[in-house]
Amino acid sequence: MQQLNHVIRQHLASEVVLINQIAEHLINAGGKRLRPALLLLVANALGAHGESSHKLAAIIEFIHTATLLHDDVVDESDLRRGRKTANALFGNAASVLVGDFLYSRAFQMMVEVDDARVMQILSNATNVIAEGEVLQLLNMHDSEVDETRYMQVICYKTAKLFEASAQLGAILAQAPAPLEAAIIEFGQRIGTAFQLMDDWLDYAGYVGSMGKNAGCDLSEGKPTLPLIYLIEHGTAEQKALARAAIEEGGTDHAAPILAAMQTSGALDYALACAEREANAAAKALHSLPSSIYKDSLLELCAYSTARRA
Secondary structure, three states, X not given: OHHHHHHHHHHHOOOOHHHHHXXXXXXXXXXXXXXXXXXXXXXHHOOOOOHHHHHHHHHHHHHHHHHXXXXXXXHOOOEEOOEEOHHHHHOHHHHHHHHHHHHHHHHHHHHHHOOHHHHHHHHHHHHHHHHXXXXXXXXXXXXXXXXXXXXXXXXXXXXXXXXXXXXXXXXXXXXXXXHHHHHHHHHHHHHHHHHHHHHHHHHHOXXXXXXXXXXXXXXXXXXXXXXXXXXXXXXXXXXXXHHHHHHHOOOOOHHHHHHHHHHHOHHHHHHHHHHHHHXXXXXXXXXXXXXXXXXXXXHHHHHHHHOOO
């Protein structure tokens, strides 16, 4: 991970001062670096080592960070990982444009890798993520969104980059097709588990432990799984409350919404769905040879649903 940070700093350098300022803010903000870690762990678990893995991991992190910069502008967020967001500090215009810089820098680095399959996977993932962002925008304030539509957004917006990260690790190791397919499923499942937990934490978490504004989804009128479950399985009063929360946004009814989620089993259901995905991700790793890297990937599966931040 230290080598990864070195590559990130090396390729973030720009003659434009504002880009360097925002880049330094992003690096210092920390974060779990989950997606690049996934790539490195899979590659090492399959015996692939070398500089290419660190460059690809940095590309993954640039793409992810670009989406975060754009997300915070769209969501009008002012807090992430316990720190002020870039748009809160530097303005929306700067955040969007530096996000564009990160995307284009990522593609410059892809060309340097000079591998058609790598280009195909990453360009496809970037496009699917953008589609997921638009789908989520269309779903905002729509109380008719069901679990299928919600899961499609997760698959596109979040799980796709996890999937690409894992698959690139397999490609670096020249894994046979059946093993690569298992790794792809692992990435998709673990990415889904992380997003389900994020959406669960938005209601069950707190600002101090999450490092972001708890209740953001409710405030934005975003139909996530706990609210969708409440609409489909709650009492008539709870359904009406959930529909109003999605359609109107805001946090005026946060307390009764949270109480309804607890009594209806909505939070339990969302957590169970995340655990199902995490268990499926662990199962997909069965064919990997034993190693400390495989152990770490299995620990990541357990962490995905045990975390509270």
